[in-house]
Amino acid sequence: MKRLKITDHHGWTPRKLRKQERKIKNAPLRQRVMAVRLVMEGSLGKEVASMVHACRQTVSHYVPLFNEGGLELLLHRDVAPLREPFLTEKQQKEIKQLVLTTTPAELDWDIASAWNTKILQSYVHHRYGISISREALRKLLH
Missing domain, CATH: 1.10.10 (Arc Repressor Mutant, subunit A)
Known part of the structure; x- marks a missing residue:
């Protein structure tokens, strides 16, 4: 060597x-x-x-x-460029408000009485046409 x-x-x-x-x-x-x-x-x-x-x-x-x-x-350390978020600020606020104030059952989306990432993932895909991972949704909600 x-x-x-x-x-x-x-x-x-x-x-x-x-x-x-x-x-x-x-x-x-x-x-x-x-x-x-x-x-x-x-x-x-x-x-x-x-x-x-x-x-x-x-x-x-x-x-x-x-x-x-x-x-x-x-x-010198190159920093990776920031990626565009999957959802716009407006969409993110709508999702947060939705989770805080309604249930999937109230929207006739699901029979569940509380949101989870799987249900929210399908809702986001249907509503906005955006495929987003459940982990990304979890991070968004936190």
């Missing part, structure tokens, strides 16, 4: 990286800096992985990131 190597220090020394670690409040980001610092100090990838409680492949991913773009790229 090939030894991990820092090819471009980008002006960082192990001492500067240790100071930077102390400033970072986010634990996973601090872990990245610590892993790079330990590799820079000469530790093997599997040793570093054990020390920072990560897998070896994760540490092997951090080193090229640092080599390519320094600390800025190492600490």
